[in-house]
Amino acid sequence: MSAPIDQAMRVHYNLPLRDHGYNQVLVEGAAMSAKPTHEELLRDITDRAKALWGEAKAAEMAAALERTATEMEEIDRAMLKRDVEPGYYQ
């Protein structure tokens, strides 16, 4: 539940407003860009590759990691309407 909706519900039901730490969440959220950047996507999967298989293997995989980051970025760039559901079985 988002903070404004929560607040509106509390006003509607005449409930006391309490600090749920939303401010904290918002501050943390502010560190995220609206869409992940290519660098963020690449860093994410590279870190995971290093954790799973070590630095040397991650370095060997550099070209494939770069390609996958680009693919993920391309998908994120697609202008999706919010109500589009996944198409697992079409």
Add this chain to the structure above:
Amino acid sequence: MPEPYQLSVAEAAGEIRSGSLSPVELAQSLLGRIDALEPSLRAWVTIDREEVLTEAKRREDELGQGGPKGPIHGVPIGLKDIYYTAGMKTACGSRINADFVPDYDATTVSRIKEAGGVILGKAVTTEFAMGDPSHAINPWNPAHTPGGSSSGSSVAVASRMCAAALGSQTGGSTCRPAAYNGIVGLKPTYGRISRYGVVPVSWSLDTVGILVRTVADAAIMLQVMAGHDPQDPGCPDQPVPDYLEAMSRQNGPPRIGLIKEFFYDKSTPEVRSHTDAAVEKLAQAGAIIQEISLPESFASAHSCQRIVSNVEAAAYHEESYRDRADEFGPKARSSIEMGMLIPSVRYVQAQRARRQFRVDMMAMVREVDVVLTPAIQAPAPRDLSTTGDAMFQQPWTSSGLPSIVVPSGLSQDGLPLAIQLAGLPWDEGKLLAAAGWCESVLGISLSPPDFS
């Protein structure tokens, strides 16, 4: 009189029904053909000669007892070695599955048998139908890839070792090798044919593929296998029309949407001018040609296909990978590893983008009867370390729309070229009708010269 091995599915089944050819005679002819060509072409993994001849004899006996069981009675069919066959190895071109013998038939295999077909054998596949090339040889030129992953099935059909074989398509694995080998390849709508008992690459992309030499044969094979299967969650209860009847209902030339955007940009000048010449011939025969534009969501279609394919392949192979990673080929291993790294949110976003892409592609195709593109960017590459590029097939696989490849001629190097048509989901009847019309106008039937 042509040799029996040269007959199409429709011709062979017709001759068997009329009594002018016996199933045993046909099976012997194909087995003889395989004996002669297999050392050069390496298209097969398993051929059980005794079983083939026993089944052919049984089909012959059935003819005398109650007539043909179905439209392919007595016709031997090849299977890509990822289809479960009870009691027969399904090795998937892999060391991991080298000794795997399923205890049941894939639904497709059962339906082929119910229609009177004879299982001829298992054809070579790339490892787990992924990117590492197989050892099958392109009958048009051994220095060029036969494509993949349905490489053995395509080579076998092209070189007349069988009239029909099953492939599969997750990216471009049916239509691309069909084009490289000069035959017809049909990728039906996602879910049109059951995947139950087919070793998966990616559950939400995999589609059973049909490799044949004529569009009519594609219609016959689709008729035999199409339809709901409760064992496959992706195979819904959609009505199955009479496809041959749908083909015969084609009233005049079709309205064809030509997509030059992307497909021409990525093609060689030779493929562009060849496609233009084919389109001109279709127009002269009366087809209404209308150039149409791709939807905006096309921009991420290839990425969606690869992200989904890698993640689902990683999920399927996770256990084997943990125990036996070194036994996977480098490309299969790379796909699995990449799939293990992709965050869950990115996978779901890819599936959401696919849904939007499918809706947009359907809107585009609705403007016409079928859309047309070149089938391949260039003839089969002279590079045996690759199976070629699936970029012209991936959009149809990702959107689940049916597509078909029809041979359209030869390149200057003597390698096959083809056109690709696509239609609306569940409307393979209209797609086959248009493809049959194009096939008859183009009048191209290819046969590799060294194996004719």
